[in-house]
Amino acid sequence: MGKTALVVGATGLIGRELVEQLLESDRYDAVWIVVRRSKRWSHPKLHEVVGFEEMDSSLPQIDDVYCALGTTIAVAGSQEAFKQVDLELPLEVARVAKAHGATRYAVVSAQGASLRSSFFYNRVKGELENALRIFNFHHLIIARPSLLLGERDSFRLGEKAAEVISRPFQSFLLEKTPEVAPIQALHVARALIMASEEGEGIEVLTSGMMQRMSR
Numbered sequence: 001m002g003k004t005a006l007v008v009g010a011t012g013l014i015g016r017e018l019v020e021q022l023l024e025s026d027r028y029d030a031v032w033i034v035v036r037r038s039k040r041w042s043h044p045k046l047h048e049v050v051g052f053e054e055m056d057s058s059l060p061q062i063d064d065v066y067c068a069l070g071t072t073i074a075v076a077g078s079q080e081a082f083k084q085v086d087l088e089l090p091l092e093v094a095r096v097a098k099a100h101g102a103t104r105y106a107v108v109s110a111q112g113a114s115l116r117s118s119f120f121y122n123r124v125k126g127e128l129e130n131a132l133r134i135f136n137f138h139h140l141i142i143a144r145p146s147l148l149l150g151e152r153d154s155f156r157l158g159e160k161a162a163e164v165i166s167r168p169f170q171s172f173l174l175e176k177t178p179e180v181a182p183i184q185a186l187h188v189a190r191a192l193i194m195a196s197e198e199g200e201g202i203e204v205l206t207s208g209m210m211q212r213m214s215r
Contacts, residue, residue: 008052012068013151014188015066023045025193030045030047032062033049034048035050059097061100061101064105065097082121087127094132109142111206179207
C-alpha cells in the first residue's frame with residue numbers, strides 16, 4: 001500500500017505544484033487537500049475536505065503533510081489576519097495531522113525566517129518554525145525559498161516587479177549566488193517531495209539547496 005499525503009495551501013503557487021507532483025508520484029495512493037471552497041478537481045487519487053474546521057472529522061490516516069499556506073498582510077488586511085493564515089492554521093493542521101498518524105511535516109517558510117528578525121513577516125515565519133518543533137514529528141522539513149517565480153492566481157505588484165527586474169540576471173545569480181536567486185515554485189515543491197522520501201529530525205532546505213536538488 002502506498003502512502004497518504006495531505007496538502008494545505010493547495011490553491012497557492014507552491015501548493016498547486018505539490019498537488020500535481022504528488023498525484024504523479026507512485027509513492028502515494030491518496031492525496032487529500034483542505035480548501036475553503038470546493039475546487040472540484042477530478043483525479044482518482046485526489047480527495048478534498050471543504051473547511052479547515054472539518055479536518056478532524058473528515059481526514060483519514062495521514063502519513064505526510066505538505067503545508068504551503070501563506071498570504072501577505074496586504075491581502076489578509078491586517079497583521080492579526082496574516083498570523084491566522086501563516087501561523088495559526090499551519091499549527092492547527094499540525095495538531096490534527098499528528099492525531100491522524102502523520103509522522104512527517106513539510107512546510108514552506110521563508111528566507112530570513114527568525115524570531116529575532118526586524119521584519120514582521122520573517123518573525124512570524126520564525127515563530128511558526130519554532131512552534132512546529134514542539135510537535136516532535138519524526139521528520140520536520142522546513143523550506144526557506146527566496147523570491148518565488150511562477151504563475152499566481154492573484155497579482156502581487158512587489159513580487160512581479162522584483163521578478164521582472166531580476167529576470168536578466170537569473171542565470172548569473174543561479175551560478176554565483178544561488179541562495180538569493182529567484183526560485184521556481186515547482187522546484188520548491190520538487191525539493192520538498194524529494195526530502196520527504198527519507199530522513200528524520202529537523203531538516204532545513206535553503207533556497208540554494210533546493211535549486212541544486214532540482215537540477
